[in-house]
Amino acid sequence: MGGSTPNSGSNFSINMLNQPESSENFSKETDRNKPMQDFQELRYGMQDRFYLTGEQCQSSPDPVPLPYPSQHISATGIAVGNASRYLSPPLPNCPYPANRAPVPGAPSYTAPGAEVYSAGADPFSAPYPHSFPRTSLYNSSLPGLQVSGKVQILLCNYQLWAKFHKHQTEMIITKQGRRMFPFLSFNITGLDPSAHYNIYVDVILADQHHWRYQGGKWVQCGKAEGTMQGNRMYVHPDSPNTGAHWMRQEISFGKLKLTNNKGASNNVTQMIVLQSLHKYQPRLNIVEVKEDGTEDPYLTTKTQAFIFPETQFIAVTAYQNADITQLKIDHNPFAKGFRDNFDSMYGNSEGDRLTPSPPDQQNCQQLVPGTRYQPFLHDQYMNALPQGRYYNGDRTVSHASKHRDDITNPHRWFMPPVQQASTNRLDFGSYDPEYTGNAFMTYSMKGFPPLQATPHALGYYQEHPFSSGNAWGARGTSQYHHSKAGSALTWYRPVADARPTLINLEEKSKETEDSSWLEPHSVKSADSSDSGLYEIDCKRRKVSPYTSSTENSPPNQNGEKYEKENGSDTGYCSFYTN
């Protein structure tokens, strides 16, 4: 990869570097509106296989109750192909799968990108995802997976994003720039291995409102301010590079920083300028370019953008929602200093504890032989969540026993016994069986041989279900030393054709009783564990005026209602009551 940076080594396309506000940047987009016919075939071919019946929809609660208003983009995201290919609108009462089930004859929509580009409007303020018409498009039924043609994009840390999204993600912006957490991380398949691509992330306004945190809720408050100067895109430092390179490892944007400093001149290529109290939607863009990195006019139709709605966030200069703060503290290793002393929660020694220590205290970086397996472990396994402290005595015991049951459950763990027994991290991960509720992970573990070593520069972020590779971008680091593993995507990487493997995934999911991703399993459980957060002393965090975080985030009520109604966590409603 050569460590080329957008503004140094590469002859990066002028279109890529121009300020997006420039109306002519994407003036070639007339081509974008010309759908690829083969894609249509592919799409409907997939559709046959992925369409979920109404019954399935009804019986498949949204695994990630993403609370989009009805007109919002799909629960799993929009694959914003350049050729005006969009998801079908959600089916009523079918919050999750329906969105993934393209309905032939559904109202035709226009691609946000296409519209913006062709109209010459500011592509970073105009395309409110919900407001954009969409054409029906095959959308993967797998959480965090987007498919457009042969290209498949997997949001690696989808589970973590979903957890934050439930509470309305907030991202701190500072003058010097603040990293995103969670950060954007993708696995890509289906690119032409020999073709060259630029990959970048831009951040667009998610709606046209100014937001304010009031009474424990995010409420709209006036209109968003107009277009704002400053960089709104972050080009992956590996760009340009071959499809083979992009598919070889995880593509992470961990160094992407958010700032509110419009005049930021330093590290401008690493910073995206945003406005506080506005809601934004990151978007992954893949542009096929010539070998030297310049954009080939004849290739512009191969530009594709992918939106994962769960990555939506509100930019803030200080956290507003205590739920978000706590999630950040619990998941971000750099915020470890703000975690409570979980040991004090037990008052007994490590050996007596029924629940495991946070992974960081158990040498959690020593993993399954191969980080390529680690990504399959739920983020909650990997991160430093002090799980045990989330439960009082009874629940702790309960979970511990569930853990034991779960380890022996072949539907849950497909790791070879040796691997199961050999890693603290895995043990930790399996401690809460609910966290295994990700079929993605489940299948991925099923008998995949270790593959090539891949550098993982982000050891402490290995929580992502699919994290792998160079999480900090182009930089290889010491994590590489103990990262010997297979490719996270190998098991579904048919570069030549995405379909068969997706089908395999789908079929596999039907084989198992643990079709967890059809249920609000992982996120729900993750949240139910989170719920216990607030049973512990809240002295270090702001206290929400609401008794439950459920009420804090209006957009998320559906999903959270689910939890409450199911009484999955009796302590849930006791948050903030201290």
Place this chain on the structure above:
DNA sequence: ACGCTCGCATCAGGTGGGAAACGG
């Protein structure tokens, strides 16, 4: 002697909290 591994110290940089400053 050489190469390798490991542990330790140091440094840079990231984190949220909280108080102060700012601004409408």
Place this chain on the structure above:
DNA sequence: CCGTTTCCCACCTGATGCGAGCGT
């Protein structure tokens, strides 16, 4: 006055360099 932003702090992680120890 109040909401928002900025700055500083203590704490943490990760990268790096160095030296000790060990095996060849």
